[in-house]
Amino acid sequence: MDEIECAVIGAGVVGLAVARALAMAGRETIIVEKESLIGSETSSRNSEVIHAGIYYPAGSLKARLCVEGRNQLYAYCESRNVAHKKCGKLIVAPRAAQRGELEKIAAAAARNGVDDVSWLDRDAALKLEPELRCEGALLSPSTGIIDSHGLMLAYLGDAEAHGAALALGARVSALHGDGRGVVLAFGDDDAPSLRARLIVNCAGLSAPALATAAGVQAPRAYYAKGSYYALAGRSPFSRLIYPTPEPGGLGVHITLDLAGQARFGPDVEWIDELDYDVDPARAEKFYAAVRAYWPGLRDGQLTPAYAGIRPKIAGPGEPNADFAIAPPEPNGPPLINLFGIESPGLTASLAIAAEVERIAKEVLDA
Numbered sequence: 001m002d003e004i005e006c007a008v009i010g011a012g013v014v015g016l017a018v019a020r021a022l023a024m025a026g027r028e029t030i031i032v033e034k035e036s037l038i039g040s041e042t043s044s045r046n047s048e049v050i051h052a053g054i055y056y057p058a059g060s061l062k063a064r065l066c067v068e069g070r071n072q073l074y075a076y077c078e079s080r081n082v083a084h085k086k087c088g089k090l091i092v093a094p095r096a097a098q099r100g101e102l103e104k105i106a107a108a109a110a111r112n113g114v115d116d117v118s119w120l121d122r123d124a125a126l127k128l129e130p131e132l133r134c135e136g137a138l139l140s141p142s143t144g145i146i147d148s149h150g151l152m153l154a155y156l157g158d159a160e161a162h163g164a165a166l167a168l169g170a171r172v173s174a175l176h177g178d179g180r181g182v183v184l185a186f187g188d189d190d191a192p193s194l195r196a197r198l199i200v201n202c203a204g205l206s207a208p209a210l211a212t213a214a215g216v217q218a219p220r221a222y223y224a225k226g227s228y229y230a231l232a233g234r235s236p237f238s239r240l241i242y243p244t245p246e247p248g249g250l251g252v253h254i255t256l257d258l259a260g261q262a263r264f265g266p267d268v269e270w271i272d273e274l275d276y277d278v279d280p281a282r283a284e285k286f287y288a289a290v291r292a293y294w295p296g297l298r299d300g301q302l303t304p305a306y307a308g309i310r311p312k313i314a315g316p317g318e319p320n321a322d323f324a325i326a327p328p329e330p331n332g333p334p335l336i337n338l339f340g341i342e343s344p345g346l347t348a349s350l351a352i353a354a355e356v357e358r359i360a361k362e363v364l365d366a
Contacts, residue, residue: 004030006360007184007196009172009210011035012043013148013349014341015202016155021353022200022360023162030194031156031164032184034171034206039152042204043346045276045308047228047255047266050074050084050144051344054091055245058111061323062344065355067113069348070142073151076350080154082147083258089143089240090125092134094292099136101244106138116141131236133295143240145256148346155349175199175214177333182214198363200356201337205274205311211337216329219313219321219339226266226310227278229286229302235262236296243293252289263305264290270316271309278304313340325352327359334363 008019011033022029035041050073053066077084093099102119109117118139120128125137156166174185174192184194203210211218235256243251254262264286283302290297314321324339336359338352345352 001183001192001195003181003195004028005196005364006030006198006200007032007182007194008200008202010202010204010207011038011156011166011168012041012202012204013039013152013155013346014204014338014352015200016152016159017349017353018200018202018356019164020155020159020162021357023159023164025357025361027360027364029159029164030196031159031166032170032172032186033166033168036169038156038166038168039149042308042311042342043148043152045306046148046343046346047253048146048148048257049240049255049347050086050146051347052089052109052117052140052142053112053114053344054105054109054117054140056108056112056344057322058108061325062348063112065323065348065351066344069344069351072350073146073347074144076154077146077151082150082154084144084146085258086142086144087239087256089140089242090120090129090132091138091140091242091244092125092132092293093136093244094134096135098244102136102138105244109140114140114142129237129239129241131294131296132241133293145240145258146346147258151346172210175210177214177335182333182335198334198336198360200360201335202341204341205309207311207337207339208313211335211339214333214335216332216335216337218337219324220315222312222315223271223274224310224312225269225271225275225307227269227282227307228263228265228305229278229283230305231262231264232301232303235260236294237262241293243289252286254290254294264302265305266308274309276307276309278307280304310342311340312342323348323352325355325359328363336360336363
């Protein structure tokens with residue numbers, strides 16, 4: 001049986017960031033990914049936004065790691081020439097009654113150390129984005145957009161430059177502790193083929209199931225699907241436009257890609273099975289949601305683009321859950337589990353990786 005110091009399960013943006021941190025710390029590391037390419041699930045099906053850290057409860061991992069990770073990510077993109085743009089974002093209140101929500105969001109941003117958010121009245125907001133309809137807005141200048149695939153390639157390149165290896169098409173079929181580490185099996189015959197002194201479970205949507213298979217307590221997995229629709233024609237906005245948040249997500253917002261193309265989404269659809277199809281009929285709800293703050297949207301301008309699924313650990317009607325970075329259980333296998341790493345996971349990826357590397361050092365050097 002092959003043996004290795006660290007194995008990272010999942011080659012999404014967080015898994016690659018974790019592998020990079022472990023390899024750069026001198027750990028012998030392999031990344032195992034069940035798909036035939038990196039980042040093919042959550043990491044390639046999102047808004048590609050660098051978040052400022054505004055919305056999250058004070059003191060939560062999401063708040064702390066988002067703010068830390070945002071600063072690290074901008075610096076990393078500059079140093080590694082990863083395409084990105086600090087374009088800014090407006091959080092808008094289409095109706096006067098929603099201004100109170102903006103005040104709550106501004107207070108949350110201040111508690112989280114996001115000190116560059118400013119209040120705009122209606123005239124100031126329309127001066128920046130004349131096509132808007134709103135009664136007030138918050139401007140977040142440190143929000144940006146990024147080429148997520150370019151980021152993942154950069155993380156992988158750094159990891160491989162420090163000795164890490166990537167195994168694609170390596171679906172973990174079984175894993176268990178054996179007193180010397182965690183033994184992994186791949187494929188259909190469940191034959192053990194790899195022992196690692198430490199496993200980091202970055203499997204995203206599959207993370208709870210993998211932890212359960214290893215005999216570790218794990219939260220229930222919930223799937224919150226979000227569909228995106230592309231705008232036919234030129235974008236009327238130069239910044240990202242977000243409404244006030246809704247349960248399960250941040251509302252149907254307008255994001256831009258690095259070429260300036262606008263897309264709308266995601267919405268929230270709770271599902272039981274993985275399904276990435278985009279229903280054209282759901283666009284009707286998008287028109288109504290978007291026209292609340294952009295009345296100039298014309299019929300027929302939205303076309304189905306793609307869908308993503310948030311790996312949530314809180315279900316419908318429950319408060320949003322924090323990131324869960326769980327160290328190995330006492331007397332359990334040497335397994336670090338990452339649960340519920342949804343947005344702002346991409347933004348926080350470097351900070352999450354540093355947190356995992358710290359736990360790994362405690363485990364491996366004990």
